[in-house]
Amino acid sequence: MKDYADRNRALLNFIVLPTLLLSAGLLGGLRIDGQTRQFIFIAPPLVTLLLAILLMSLFLRVGAIELRHWLTIEQPMMTNVSHLLTLIALFFASAQAFNSVLPENGLLHWMFSVFFLWTLWTNQFSIFDPRRLLRSLLVIFGTAFVLKHLVVAGLYAPEGGWLRGLTSTLLQGIAIDVPAFAPATGYISFFALALYVGGLLLITPIPVRPRASTVNKLTVREDALSQSSESESA
């Protein structure tokens, strides 16, 4: 039973978790063109890398990731390499999660970027625990997702109704450049965020180390017994 648990835990940490994060990274920059229905891959802009750095620093500060337990000289090299790859995947998944909910260009891009930067910057000085941080991230990404893929996309949809007319009248003279993407883009973004949050849920502050196997335990016990019997005979 314990062997199964160890194996499943290893599968989860070393295969499922990086796969989830990398998939979030893949889908985070994918858009579908509104007219041609062709794929558009948008590499993470510089600002999303900055946001990802702030978020990683927040993870470390609140103890969502205990770096000295993730990368330590006391564990095998393979484990360190695996953990390092997971952390790199987390960094790029974070950047792509931001990329997914940031408008691509124009005034809205900068408004959203400033909103994210301000929130993450002020969070650096707040009292947080990993659970609260996760809730806060859910709210941030959820809000940005709704604003970008429901509100803004709805307002600037080619078949937009009176709301679109009203907005364009109110914002007359202000250049808000919103590229037309197919509705599938919203679904892709949703899945990217779901995978990212799923990955965050799987991350433990201290990686669970495998228990010594039964055979190893018996060997250790046997050695200890033989040492004690030797000392008694001496």
Added chain:
Amino acid sequence: MQQRLIQITGITWTLIYAGIILWIYATEPRSFSEVKTNTRVAAGIYEVNQEKFNNGLELFHHDQFRAARDVWASADPGQQDPHTQFYVGYAFYREGWGRVYNDDALFKQGLEAVNRAISLAPNGILTVDDPNLQMHSAAELKTELDQGIERSWKDLNPLKLFRERK
């Protein structure tokens, strides 16, 4: 032992998957069929569809240049065959050529195609043995297209009206 095996599998899989993602973002495929074509190119098993190429050639010889280009586009979707790209460039040249003036937009597209052909050809040298063509090398075609786009006093020469399309 099992733990170690899972770790090695995880590291290998993570690196391969990350490589695939980087490759996708670098090549920016526009559809699943382009992903397939790019994969074939990367694996070195990409080949131009010879039947479609010949169909395009037939259209080209009948001066149906746009149709020929469309057929060649489906014969060489990855734009990886130097011969096909040479012919695409030639089709742009012949369609864009004019006795009084050339169509710059078509000539520019032709130049892009011929540059692709040159970059794909081994050592950058490409020669096509087709008796129906008057220019047999990619370098000749490139020069012709370059000169067609350039603006100079020679454009005002009335003798230009007597030149022939190659």
